[in-house]
Amino acid sequence: MVPLNYYLALSAILFSMGALGILIRRNSLIIFMSVELMLNAANLSFVIFARQWAANSASVFNGQIFVFFVMTVAAAEVAVGLALIVVIFRSHQSIDIDQLNNLKG
Amino acid sequence: MTGELILFLILALTAIASAAGMLLSRHAVYAALYLVLNFATVAVFYLILGSPFIALAQVSVYGGAIMVLFLFVIMLLGAEQIPAEIKWKNILPAVILGLALVGQTLYLVFQKIAFSNLPLENSVAEANPTHLAKSLFSTYLLPFEITSILLLVAMVGAIVLTKQEKKGGRG
Amino acid sequence: MENSSLLFFQLAPWLVFLPVLGLLINLTIGVKLSEKGTGAVAAIASGLTFVVASLLVYSLVRQPEGTVVPLASWIHVGTLTIDWAFRVDTLSATMMLVVSGVGTLIHIYAIGYMHEDVRFKNDLGRYRRFFIFLNLFIAMMMILVSGNSYSMLFVGWEGVGLCSFLLIGFWYDMDTLGRPSFANSDAAKKAFIANRVGDFGFLMAAFMMFWKFGSTNFTEVFAKVTSADPGTILWITLFLLLGVAGKSAQIPLYVWLPDAMAGPTPVSALIHAATMVTAGVYLVSRSAPIYALSHDAQYIVATVGAVTGLFAATIAVAQYDLKKVLAYSTISQLGFMVAAVGMGAYVAGMFHLITHAFFKALLFLSAGSVILGMERGHHHLAHGHAEAHGTEVFNPNDMRNMGGLRKQMPVTFWLYVAGTLALQGIFPFAGFWSKDEILADAFKEFPHVYWLLTIAAFLTAFYMGRQIWLVFFGNPRSEVAKHAEESPLIMTAPLMVLAFLSVFGGLLNLPGVDTLTSWLKHTFESVGVAIEPGAFNLNVALVSTGLALLAIFLSWWLYLRKPLVAGQIDPLKKLFGPIFTGMENKWYVDEGYQFLFVDRYNDLARFLAQKVDWDFWHEWFHNSIIRDGFVGLTRFLADPVDLGVVDKISHVLADAVQSSANSLRKLQNGFVRSYALSVMLGVVVILGYLLLK
Incomplete structure (x- = not known):
């Protein structure tokens, strides 16, 4: 049995790479993908902890159910987010995140 | 070194490599495809960790629906590439922060958290989807229903946002 | 003690209440009264006061030691107790009688005079105010003479000062000739301020009495003063003398009195000749027990009086204003009185006070009659040919404009002559007896006072002779004098009473009979001051009478042998030159x-x-x-x-x-x-x- 710490470490690495993706990419679609990657890494952590607490029958599925909800929210988020990207592209003719700088003081 | 560990390492490397590929690929379609690979790898991890339902949901929802949606949008917009997307001069703080975060989390994972590493009980694992469904429709019924409303709202929102207004039309 | 139900001492407060009642009537319902009614109310109030005074005198004849009638408590602070009480004794009753008697006559006279005054101009408000002031004056004078303490006396002292101020400035918006000016109000202020200086002295004396004796009550002060140290007595007497000098117009504070002639003539007669200015004499008489203890004080007072008597007489010689002559004459005669009381001849002083009140009131009122006669003449002329007198201001007081009035104003002439002879001290007029009593006392006590006063008496006879010749004899020196008219009966009737008193006033204290002496003796001896009957000195009498006759002759020689014509320089000026100019300008004291x-x-x-x-x-x-x-x-x-x-x-x-x-x-x-x-x-x-x- 591979120690769960390894899995958690993988989750952390993936999460960090997602965050790094958000920071370094300008393409809003890829940024969006990075967000999905981060969500995925978080989901992995949930599953890992669910696996850890599986012996306790009372809370055996809590982690997995959280993953399920996260997936649902992610799906909704993607639906809305991609719609937003489409609208932004229509108005700016670009999906470059650096050109969307209207939120400055 | 057990076979399980070898499998883990191979999968882990695959996941990291695919993530890195998504991160670095200039072309959005490639990025999406790397991400699909990553999702698939993670789905395997779910299976290993005794969550078959989640693994299948991962493959169908993420790898299927969401990523297809991504690809669809990429194709639709025709904006696969952005010139000089990554400015290497500017990413240094981000990389440093990313490495710092990795270091911190690894420190956290290996120094602060002690797992019991209990073996997976087969009965539980086999009965997993059934029990999951029972739990989902009893204990978590209200969040489940709210999720459905959330999805409905998201759908309506997406339609409203992307709807083209006809000129002279009533909107 | 006789049956006290026959005595009227308890009426004493009415001396004050009656005139106050009179003025209150005029003050409140006076608006409704006619001119005559206003005057009648005031005159009746004054007359009733005279009746009360007479009743008090009647009571005093029965019970000569007098009494004190308490009325109200006034100041009670610590050990100081001052009550409003009426001291009715022979001295104060004498003053009451003189004040209310002469005052009543002047009230009656004023009814006619104020009506005739050209400045009156039918201003009934002023007419009423005049009589209110007069009644107020009578009330204040009564408070003064009836006071039981120096404090009460001071109330009246200030009250009459106020009335004097108000009445001098009665025509406050014009000068003596009726032209718009501040001259009259300036004269009033001068009088008031000069009196303030005197009042300061009075107050200091009163404070010293309170400090040393703990009281200002006459009885207590006189009881304790005998044991006081001489310095205290001297200071008190000198401060009192300052008060006397202010009120009775002595050197150095006399300067206000001539200017006080700015007031209406009845006021000059009542306040500034007969009554108020004699308050100083009364004060010294009242303070006799204090003065008796200090020979120095007596010497100073007598000298001040004598010097004033001579000094004022010299000025009177060279005045042209009819009333100014009388004013300086008053100062001079007040000097006689002050000298008398200073010498300790209190009875002589009081005697002269009384006779002077008679004949000087008579003279002033007659002068007022003359002035009004002149004004009537002027009025008559101005109607005849207005353009000739349009701009020229005519001075009806100026003797140089008169002359020959004997024919136009015969009644006034004879009255004036009676007053003049009394003032000159011609036998047997009132002035002769009182003046000679003073001179006789002075001859005995203070020779220098005698000489000063004798010269003053000589000058008195001279300037009064000059006045008579200038006013009534010779030829009229102006058109106005030719047309002067006699005054009505309401004015001359009181004058006749006064003339009678001036002629026969000497009977009050004939040598050997000494009615007044024995009358006043009760008061003075009750406070430990010995009174001797006035010594009649035949030599003194002959000298003074001879000098008076000589003076009359000299004045005749100078002014009537060759009667003055209009515009002629005074013959005396040719004789004395600069001296006359000095006298004419009042020795430049002002x-x-x-x-x-x-x-x-x-x-x-x-x-x-x-x-x-x-x-x-x-x-x-x-x-x-x-x-x-x-x-x-x-x-x-x-x-x-x-x-x-x-x-x-x-x-x-x-x-x-x-x-x-x-x-x-x-x-x-x-x-x-x-x-x-x-x-x-x-x-x-x-x-x-x-x-x-």
């Missing part, structure tokens, strides 16, 4: 006072106003110190403190906020990824903190 006091006072006032108040307080202290200091302080607070420190702090804070905001604004650059970087940084930092904790 100018001297002007230079010594008024100008110095004005200089001081100007100095205080300009230098001290304006330059020092306003310009320097207020502007430089307070205002500039305040401005400097505020500027200091504003510039270095407020702008430099307070504002700097807030500016530094504001700049810090602004610059930090500027630098922070760069963070808000609109680049989503930089925001994400910040979030990432936050995550890393917080996580690191949690791990390291």
Whole structure:
């Protein structure tokens, strides 16, 4: 049995790479993908902890159910987010995140 | 070194490599495809960790629906590439922060958290989807229903946002 | 003790109440009364006062030791107890009788006089006010003479001073000739201020009495004064003398009295000849027990009186104003009285006071009659040919405009002659007896006083003779004098009474009979002052009578042998030149006072106003110190403190906020990824903190 710490470490690495993706990419679609990657890494952590607490029958599925909800929210988020990207592209003719700088003081 | 560990390492490397590929690929379609690979790898991890339902949901929802949606949008917009997307001069703080975060989390994972590493009980694992469904429709019924409303709202929102207004039309 | 139900002492407060009642009637319902009614109310009030005084005298004849009628408590502070009580004794009753008697006659006279006065102009408000003042004066004079203490006496003393002020300035908006001017009100102020100086002396004396004796009550003061040290007595008497000099117009404070002639003539007669100015004489008589203890004080008082008597007589010789002559004559005669009471001849002083009240009131009122006669003549002429007298101001008081009035005003002439003879001291008129009694006493006690007074008597006879010749004899020196008219009966009737008194007043105290002496003796001996019957000295009488006759002859020689014509220089001026000019100008005393006091006072006032108040307080202290200091302080607070420190702090804070905001604004650059970087940084930092904790 591979120690769960390894899995958690993988989750952390993936999460960090997602965050790094958000920071370094300008393409809003890829940024969006990075967000999905981060969500995925978080989901992995949930599953890992669910696996850890599986012996306790009372809370055996809590982690997995959280993953399920996260997936649902992610799906909704993607639906809305991609719609937003489409609208932004229509108005700016670009999906470059650096050109969307209207939120400055 | 057990076979399980070898499998883990191979999968882990695959996941990291695919993530890195998504991160670095200039072309959005490639990025999406790397991400699909990553999702698939993670789905395997779910299976290993005794969550078959989640693994299948991962493959169908993420790898299927969401990523297809991504690809669809990429194709639709025709904006696969952005010139000089990554400015290497500017990413240094981000990389440093990313490495710092990795270091911190690894420190956290290996120094602060002690797992019991209990073996997976087969009965539980086999009965997993059934029990999951029972739990989902009893204990978590209200969040489940709210999720459905959330999805409905998201759908309506997406339609409203992307709807083209006809000129002279009533909107 | 006789049956007290027959005595009227308890009526004493009515001496004050009746005139007050009269003035209250005129004050309240006087608006409804006619001119005659107003005068009648005042005259009746005064007349009833005379009746009360007579009843008191009747009671005193029965019970000569007199009594004290308490009325109300006034000041009760600590050991000081001053009550309003009426001291009814022979001395005060004499004064009451004179004041109310002469006062009543003058009230009656004034009814006619004020109506005739050209300045009256049918202003009924003024007419009423005049009689209100007159009644107030009677009331105040009664308080003065009936007071049981120096404090009460002072109340009346100030009250009559006030009335004097009010009545001198009665025509406050014009001068003596009726032209718009402040001259009359200036005269009133002069009188008031000169009297203030005297009142200061009176007050100091009263304070010393309270300090040394613990009381101002006559009885207590006189009881304790015998054991007082001579210094105290001398100071009290000298301070009292200052008060006397103010009220009775003695040197050096006499200057107000001639100017007081600005008042209506009845006022001159009543207040400034017969009654108020004699208050000083009364005061010395009342204070006889104190003066009796100090020979020095007596000497000083007698000398002051004698010098005043001579000094004023010299001035009277060279005056042309009918009333001014009488005014200086009054000062001179007051000098006689003060000298008399100063010498201790209290009875002689009081005797002269009484006779003087008669004949001087008569003279003033007759003079008023003459003046009115002249004014009537002027009026008559002005109607005849108005254009000739349109601009020229006619002075009806000026003797140079008169002459020959004997024919136009026969009644007034004879009355005037009676008064004049009484004043000149011609046997057997009233003045002869009283003046000779003074001279005889002076001859016995203080020879220098005798000589001064004898010369004064000679001059008196001379200037009165001059006046008679100038006014009534010779030829009229102006058109007005030719057309002068006699006064009505309401004015001459009181004069006839006064003339009768002037002729027969001497009967009061004939040598050997000594009615007044034995009458006043009760009062003086009750306070321990010995009174001797007036010594009649035949030589003195002959000398003074001879001198008087000589003076009359001289005046006839100078003024009637060759009657003056209009515009002619006074013959005396040719004889004496500069001396006459000095007398004519009142020895320049007013100018001297002007230079010594008024100008110095004005200089001081100007100095205080300009230098001290304006330059020092306003310009320097207020502007430089307070205002500039305040401005400097505020500027200091504003510039270095407020702008430099307070504002700097807030500016530094504001700049810090602004610059930090500027630098922070760069963070808000609109680049989503930089925001994400910040979030990432936050995550890393917080996580690191949690791990390291």
